Amino acid sequence: MEDSRPDSKLDLKERLGGSLRGTVLQELFTNSAHFPLANIVFEMLREGWRDYLKEPDLYSIVVGAVAQAWFLGRHRFKGRPRPLVGNLIGPAVYSVLELIIEGPAFFAGANHIAYWVFAFIFGLLQASRDRAVALARDILLILENTARMGIIIALYWIFEAHENPAYASVAGFLGDEVHVFVVIAVPLLGILSGLANITGLRYLDILQRTAGQLKEMSEWSMGSHLVSTAVADPTILDLKRVERTVVFMDIRGFTRWSDSRPPEKVVSMLNAYFGAAEDVWSRYGIVRARLIADEVMVIMARPEEALRLALELRDETARVLGTYGLSAGTGLNSGPLIEGLLGSRELKAYDVIGDTVNTANRICSAAGEGEVLVAEEVQIACDELALFGPIRIIEAKGKEAGVAVCPVEGLKV
Numbered sequence: 001m002e003d004s005r006p007d008s009k010l011d012l013k014e015r016l017g018g019s020l021r022g023t024v025l026q027e028l029f030t031n032s033a034h035f036p037l038a039n040i041v042f043e044m045l046r047e048g049w050r051d052y053l054k055e056p057d058l059y060s061i062v063v064g065a066v067a068q069a070w071f072l073g074r075h076r077f078k079g080r081p082r083p084l085v086g087n088l089i090g091p092a093v094y095s096v097l098e099l100i101i102e103g104p105a106f107f108a109g110a111n112h113i114a115y116w117v118f119a120f121i122f123g124l125l126q127a128s129r130d131r132a133v134a135l136a137r138d139i140l141l142i143l144e145n146t147a148r149m150g151i152i153i154a155l156y157w158i159f160e161a162h163e164n165p166a167y168a169s170v171a172g173f174l175g176d177e178v179h180v181f182v183v184i185a186v187p188l189l190g191i192l193s194g195l196a197n198i199t200g201l202r203y204l205d206i207l208q209r210t211a212g213q214l215k216e217m218s219e220w221s222m223g224s225h226l227v228s229t230a231v232a233d234p235t236i237l238d239l240k241r242v243e244r245t246v247v248f249m250d251i252r253g254f255t256r257w258s259d260s261r262p263p264e265k266v267v268s269m270l271n272a273y274f275g276a277a278e279d280v281w282s283r284y285g286i287v288r289a290r291l292i293a294d295e296v297m298v299i300m301a302r303p304e305e306a307l308r309l310a311l312e313l314r315d316e317t318a319r320v321l322g323t324y325g326l327s328a329g330t331g332l333n334s335g336p337l338i339e340g341l342l343g344s345r346e347l348k349a350y351d352v353i354g355d356t357v358n359t360a361n362r363i364c365s366a367a368g369e370g371e372v373l374v375a376e377e378v379q380i381a382c383d384e385l386a387l388f389g390p391i392r393i394i395e396a397k398g399k400e401a402g403v404a405v406c407p408v409e410g411l412k413v
Contacts, residue, residue, distance in 0.1 A: 024077075040052075088119050090115070091115040111158050114151075118154070153187075160173065240339060244299050249329070251294040252329055269321075280309060288351075334378050379406050386412060389408075
């Protein structure tokens with residue numbers, strides 16, 4: 001059951017796992033509304049639809065079905081299903097409301113008793129299925145679908161017995177060949193429905209698990225925020241010219257250090273280093289993060305946030321790198337760049353390209369151990385936020401006059 005909102009409005013979590021509203025509606029249409037719907041048809045045939053629409057019975061049983069669907073759907077969405085109690089809510093609400101209106105005579109109707117019986121059967125089967133292993137779960141699902149078809153047989157029997165008392169007994173009812181046909185054919189349809197349901201649920205489970213794996217793999221290269229945003233609006237991946245602040249950090253002396261150590265130790269250090277970096281950037285609304293060898297690149301929308309992130313990045317990674325006798329330098333630059341999907345027809349990656357990125361990398365290379373260097377554009381934008389050291393000119397490939405940078409000495413606030 002899909003959410004009523006357009007697909008573009010559903011976030012990635014809702015697409016894969018469903019929303020609360022969708023879970024409640026699914027519960028209503030696949031379970032809670034079944035007996036009430038059959039009972040409404042039953043009552044309309046007995047009393048006439050004009051008279052029945054004037055009676056409170058119709059509205060009482062609808063209220064009960066909706067209340068039951070809300071309870072069951074809400075608990076299942078939260079991962080705490082309560083099928084046995086939940087399936088009794090519909091008949092309980094219906095019975096209480098009708099007892100207030102009709103009194104004890106309400107329970108004289110065999111269809112009202114049947115509601116309680118089927119509700120208990122469904123609740124018991126669903127509760128057992130939630131705790132069962134694979135094969136038993138399939139058998140219970142077939143039994144549940146067969147029991148749902150039993151609603152038709154039960155109400156048909158009650159209706160026939162009301163019209164002809166000779167059909168009130170089992171022998172009397174089965175004495176009619178038409179009744180025998182219904183009693184045999186309807187459960188067989190229930191079994192087929194159960195088998196189809198099992199097949200559908202298996203395919204759904206495979207699709208959800210596969211989608212979850214693809215989501216995780218996509219987030220490795222693009223980041224969870226970008227993946228979720230792109231699912232809702234694919235145009236976000238289109239190439240475009242934007243103003244960004246680029247943060248680069250890399251480890252000083254990494255090549256020399258790694259050459260003298262086993263690969264396992266190098267990988268262990270990098271994982272700890274990148275993990276510390278991710279702990280920092282996950283607290284910010286970053287545009288993109290990328291890990292290349294010993295280098296961390298983070299793209300930010302605003303220079304002020306980028307500067308705060310860079311200082312936190314320096315402090316957090318320093319604790320990790322210090323245990324290995326290492327340190328890192330950091331560089332920031334702001335300006336225009338091209339952002340979006342780059343690559344061939346079959347192999348693409350979301351990336352950024354432009355002089356702003358290249359210059360940020362050059363500034364990072366010029367930064368000393370534990371130093372955060374920023375371009376003049378960043379310093380001007382963050383003048384009220386941070387304290388800066390004296391401006392110096394660094395050499396940068398393609399820049400004849402060099403690049404003006406200054407070190408960050410700390411935040412003012």
